[in-house]
Amino acid sequence: MSTKTIRIDSPLKKAALIIAAVACIVGAFFFAKWGLVNSAVLRADNAELAIYLTTLAPDDPLPHYSAAVHLEKSFTPDDVDHAIKELEIAAGRAPENYLYWLDLGRARERNGDSEGAEAALRRALSLAPNYSRVQWALGNALLRQGRREEAFAEMTKAVSGDPAFAMPAAVTAWQFYNGDIDQIRRSIGRSSRLDGALATLLLGQKKYDEAIVMWDNIPAEDKSTTLKDTGSAIFAKLLEAKKLREALRISYDLDNQATRIEPGTIANGGFESPVKLQGAGPFEWQIAAGLQPQIVLSSGKKHGGSNSLLLVFSTNDAKDFRGIGLLVPVVPNTDYELEVFYSSDLKTSAVFKWEVVDAADAHSIALTDAIGNRADWTALKVRFKSSESDGIVIRLVRGDCGPVCPVAGNLWFDDISLRRATQ
Numbered sequence: 001m002s003t004k005t006i007r008i009d010s011p012l013k014k015a016a017l018i019i020a021a022v023a024c025i026v027g028a029f030f031f032a033k034w035g036l037v038n039s040a041v042l043r044a045d046n047a048e049l050a051i052y053l054t055t056l057a058p059d060d061p062l063p064h065y066s067a068a069v070h071l072e073k074s075f076t077p078d079d080v081d082h083a084i085k086e087l088e089i090a091a092g093r094a095p096e097n098y099l100y101w102l103d104l105g106r107a108r109e110r111n112g113d114s115e116g117a118e119a120a121l122r123r124a125l126s127l128a129p130n131y132s133r134v135q136w137a138l139g140n141a142l143l144r145q146g147r148r149e150e151a152f153a154e155m156t157k158a159v160s161g162d163p164a165f166a167m168p169a170a171v172t173a174w175q176f177y178n179g180d181i182d183q184i185r186r187s188i189g190r191s192s193r194l195d196g197a198l199a200t201l202l203l204g205q206k207k208y209d210e211a212i213v214m215w216d217n218i219p220a221e222d223k224s225t226t227l228k229d230t231g232s233a234i235f236a237k238l239l240e241a242k243k244l245r246e247a248l249r250i251s252y253d254l255d256n257q258a259t260r261i262e263p264g265t266i267a268n269g270g271f272e273s274p275v276k277l278q279g280a281g282p283f284e285w286q287i288a289a290g291l292q293p294q295i296v297l298s299s300g301k302k303h304g305g306s307n308s309l310l311l312v313f314s315t316n317d318a319k320d321f322r323g324i325g326l327l328v329p330v331v332p333n334t335d336y337e338l339e340v341f342y343s344s345d346l347k348t349s350a351v352f353k354w355e356v357v358d359a360a361d362a363h364s365i366a367l368t369d370a371i372g373n374r375a376d377w378t379a380l381k382v383r384f385k386s387s388e389s390d391g392i393v394i395r396l397v398r399g400d401c402g403p404v405c406p407v408a409g410n411l412w413f414d415d416i417s418l419r420r421a422t423q
Contacts, residue, residue, distance in 0.1 A: 061093035098127035132162035170197035196230035244329035244391035269416035292320035303414035318405035325395030359391030
């Protein structure tokens, strides 16, 4: 490889070389200094250090921004004023960085400078016109000035860009308009996410019927996708309030592939689907924790279909009893008949029955006759009338059992059904 030699044999060339060398050294110094200061800024954990770093790189916006962040944490008037000045310097050093203007606007707003806050926020909006954080901040600043229409217009844009602002927007409008839904909608408009947020707020006020109407107006495809979390929260609230028929209906909005049942009917009464020992849904068979009895699906003996539910007992301890039960939405004040098919070879003095209790307050509504020893499938039937609430629980109960309660043998259940009673 050939080499080329450049002769520096004149004063002019020597001067040029010296100037270039000095420029490189100076440039390297400032670059290294900038890098060190920025590295130190990222590690600064107090205002004093952050302020000191601004003296090392006064033209760099980042140290000034860092100093402002630390100063604002003290909440003392002098530090707040100092923080605003540092933010103003940062924004001046980097006038195209919307973040500096956004934080400057927020700081001025918190300090009572509404005009200065609006000016900074509008500058941030001009740099980032589609950023929801900027729109939301400007909307709040305008609302505090009483400029309602402009404020909610910006908030609505923020919701359109970032769904996370739907609930804050709904809460703000709710508080501003005292829960007047018509006024709220006129201010923040309508969208699936806003309607979902308003439905949640209505439930919090126990306005269940209005909340359900709000939810029903949301498109079906949104209910099972983008608003599934909101729907799950509404479902949980309705369960808590014992609004079971509406909760059941909303559960199908969230999972349109689920097997549907009508209120007043038993889900999986023939045990053709798995019965979960853990993690069962609210309207699925619930099996208590424990070891006795063992509870499994059995294909060896069944009344109909492919399976029955088998309970295997082998205990002397009265505390060994795993209950099973099912929450069933029903129509209030309606006559029903519960039918349970069973087979048993139990050896015990204990008495087993099926009980119907009110889902709202757990008071007993009806009891079947006692389960006897029956090799053949035998039907237990009981008629009852539901109460004012729209849910019942059917459950297996045990009685006539002292501290020592020997139970041994097998008990099968199948084809458990509920239907409206005919006169």
